[in-house]
Amino acid sequence: MNTHFQSFIKTIIITCVISAIFTSCATVSYVPYVSLDVSKKTIMKTVEVEKFDDNTSKTEKRNPVFGYAITNPKSLVGSLNSELASGIATDFNNNAVFASAKLKNDSADYRIRGKIVKFYGKVRPPFIVYPVAVLLLSNIAILCGMPVLVAEVDIELELSIYDKKTNKLIGTYHAENRDVIKSNLYNDKSYAINSFMNRTLSKTVFDLREQIIKDEKKF
DSSP states (O other): OOHHHHHHHHHHHHHHHHHHHHHHTOOOOBOOOOOOOOOSSOEEEEEEEOOOEEOOOHHHHSOOTTSEETTSTTTBSSOHHHHHHHHHHHHHHHTTSEEEEESOOTTOSEEEEEEEEEEEEEEEOOTTHHHHHHHHTSSHHHHTTOOOEEEEEEEEEEEEEEETTTOOEEEEEEEEEEEEEEEOSSOOOGGGHHHHHHHHHHHHHHHHHHHHHHTGGGO
């Protein structure tokens, strides 16, 4: 058998075994959580946060080959649209973005409608493992610290705020953040995908908060 082909087969087998070991030990249960400081300003109005619209694709929720998605419905402790609405309402209320923010408030001044454009969190082998290893004609790349797992996070959210009495649109706010973390044979960071996901979620909510605060005169 051709030596190059043997090396290619060995590399695939080693990578698959390593990936299977890493992902089999992973904890896939995930709860979205926003962790931010108190807002620098408070809009002295009350808001009601509605259940979010989930516009994410099926591909984002699907487990990759030799990997897993923490945004898979089986990994999520609750429904994504409800959990995000609850998390943002809690942050806006407890950290004084608004005077009051609740999931249900019939007498609220404003209503917040949220849209989940992207909510992606996956751990998988990097595609570059195979061609690079073949070019090097050996498994030295992996043994020398080449990434064998990649954790990818991509969160994109949109908030629209309406006057609850007139249904007039006050403003639409959009934010997106991404993160990529690579793990090699000696330093596995993929186990922290939940923390990376919530860190990116918090950054995204912070960006939304900043945009809303800039529009405080509209309220």
